[in-house]
């Protein structure tokens with residue numbers, strides 16, 4: 001089990017400060033949704049958590065060890081990262097693409113050991129892509145491709161899973177399937193962080209929500225603490241109604257607020 005800590009993190013991208021003063025503790029067993037308006041810094045924060053962006057100040061630590069000091073191979077086994085809208089350039093069979101998730105263990109797709117094969121099969125099952133194993137990856141639809149790339153990240157079976165908009169390209173049924181998979185990973189002890197734009201899915205599935213706005217954490221905590229009409233107005237610029245239904249919080253975006 002790995003706790004991911006973000007301590008006083010700042011990131012500069014070119015001339016602009018993308019993140020500033022970020023302090024977060026991401027707990028094992030917990031699915032955290034990262035939400036915020038376009039350009040808030042969500043992808044930058046997730047990339048920093050994966051060790052893909054160099055902080056200008058502060059650090060990210062895994063069970064107390066700064067990830068910048070971890071060997072790349074160790075980090076790749078500990079943190080699986082699903083980039084936003086990833087693509088595939090070669091017509092590799094789907095099973096081989098998913099098997100690339102085993103590379104951090106030195107397992108090559110063409111000669112996977114039993115454990116690697118099981119991990120790949122379980123990942124394909126989890127995203128409902130059984131039967132796609134030999135299809136060329138380049139022949140998949142956008143949503144199928146997104147699920148294949150999530151399966152690659154799942155196949156690593158890393159204790160930390162960071163997913164950038166894992167359900168953005170998916171139909172409603174597959175959105176639910178994928179979020180249930182992420183939740184199950186968390187329940188099995190993983191630390192899971194997913195960027196979500198759908199506030200109702202965040203309300204329903206996240207144990208904790210972090211709302212980023214202009215490179216800072218505006219608020220973080222339980223869904224009912226974060227998804228308030230006031231926060232939705234001030235950070236997203238929308239007039240919204242939040243009601244509590246039997247299934248959980250329901251966010252109804254009613255209209256954009258005028259520019260401040």
Ligand SMILES: Nc1ncnc2c1ncn2[C@@H]1O[C@H](COP(=O)(O)OP(=O)(O)OP(=O)(O)O)[C@@H](O)[C@H]1O
Nearest residue numbers: 013014016018036037038039040041042043044045
């Ligand atoms: N390479 C770069 N150079 C300069 N600025 C950048 C660079 N990459 C991102 N930015 C800026 O940093 C800010 C944060 O970007 P980021 O992609 O993290 O936002 P986001 O919250 O993920 O947005 P979205 O919801 O649109 O995906 C944005 O203002 C973006 O324009």
